[in-house]
Amino acid sequence: MLFTIEKYAIRVGSRYLRRYFSKNVDIAVNNTQEFVLQPEDSFTSIRREGQKSLKIALLGAPNVGKSTLVNQLIKRSVCPTSSKVHTTQAKTNAIYCEDDTQLIFMDTPGTVSENELKRYKLANSFKTDPKVSSHTADIIGIVQDTQNLYTRDKINQNILKLLTEDIRNKIPMILILNKVDKLKKKEILLHLVNVFSKGKYSLNFHDIFMISALTGDGVDDLRTYFLDSAKPGDWQYQNNVYSNLTCEDIIQQTVRAKLLDNLPNEVPYCLQVRLEHFDVGPNDNINAIISVTCPTKRIVNLLLNGKGKRLKNIAVVAEKELRYAFRTSVKLKISVQL
The missing domain is CATH 3.30.300.20 (K homology (KH) domain)
Incomplete structure (x- = not known):
């Protein structure tokens, strides 16, 4: 955990935990025993030879399981989850490092309309954070709740408005069909794949994944897909940082x-x-x-x-x-x- 308060010198031996979570800090390594944390306005990229990175924006309607999925992907529960809507109120970066690759998952609030924003007096982050994430991502993952009878075969209208023609042409998108463990009739999945592959809501998805964020089924394959999709580039975080939250x-x-x-x-x-x-x-x-x-x-x-x-x-x-x-x-x- 790294703080954005005044400069701190933290001994590695007894305070390793403080290096696991970060909030806009630049880490200067003086020696093997001491880390000096200096507040900065933005992250300083960490240049390493032959390393790769990938930023993934996860978008979806409220309560489709984005935060649960992120926790499974990074193997830590850094994104709080609950069964009620609007648990996530602002964007969170969750970081996973494996070998020479760093994945940055941007967990976003569920997309809402302008009317919902005003009616329920939601924070402005519900509007801005999904938009910012989609513009800065290397890949966009749209999470779909297959258990919801009324919405599972169509992309949320708020997401469609968010994904402008410019974004659709520049950033590859994948569809993540979540909560498949709740389906008794598995042929529904084949129907959904057909709808999103050929129908008007296809969005030219590069790939479609069927997972259960709750049980972890299919999550390893999804993580491997992201690792394989990473491109050569500087790491944004140290390899022992797991979230931009403290x-x-x-x-x-x-x-x-x-x-x-x-x-x-x-x-x-x-x-x-x-x-x-x-x-x-x-x-x-x-x-x-x-x-x-x-x-x-x-x-x-x-x-x-x-x-x-x-x-x-x-x-x-x-x-x-x-x-x-x-x-x-x-x-x-x-x-x-x-």
Whole structure:
């Protein structure tokens, strides 16, 4: 984890975790024992002989499984996920390195219309981040939910508006049919392939993949495809950096995602989640305290129901996911206030 605050010298032996997550920093290696982190406006490319890179923008309607797929592709849960829509609110870069190749996956918020943006008072990032990602990508992957009866055989209109003629002509696109594990009739997949290959929604896809982001089925083949598609170029990140988010960001967003999963209806959307305390111990174990501010006493009681059992379960689930992200022990406490 790399910070964008004042200059820090971090010892490798006891703080390796701090090098795993980055936010617009330039890393100057003085010697084998010390890293000096200097804040910069943009990343400095890391030039290495014979290395390759690829930037992949993942686009899709809300809740099609983009974040779950990214976590499977990089083998770390750096993108918080939940069963509710709009869990991802801004673009996240997730990085995977293998041998001489670096893949940068741009996880984006679900595409929405102007009316939805205003109606639900969504952040402007819902509009700008998919657009920015699609313009800067080397490959665009459109993720389609095959389980959704009403939308699985057509590309979301908001995506079609986003993909201008200029983008379609310059950037190769692939179709990723997700949630295939939920389909009882597999012949539906053949129908979808036929629709997207020959129909008006084909978009001249270079390839079509059938996967389950939840179980990981087909994800290895997709990752291999991206590795094979990489082109000679400078790496944007060090090979031990896995996200452009800080550890603190990931902890906060993960807890928010678990609140979305465990609270009914619109309740979790009105909660304010804030990191109150963060500490990395001598063995790189993480201790964190999250505060959840509720707008009404009724919601406070809902969270503390059953002597706080619901809150404890949320903390346990979040700890498990964070251990998978950071590869170290995580102790998390969640406090609730009005």
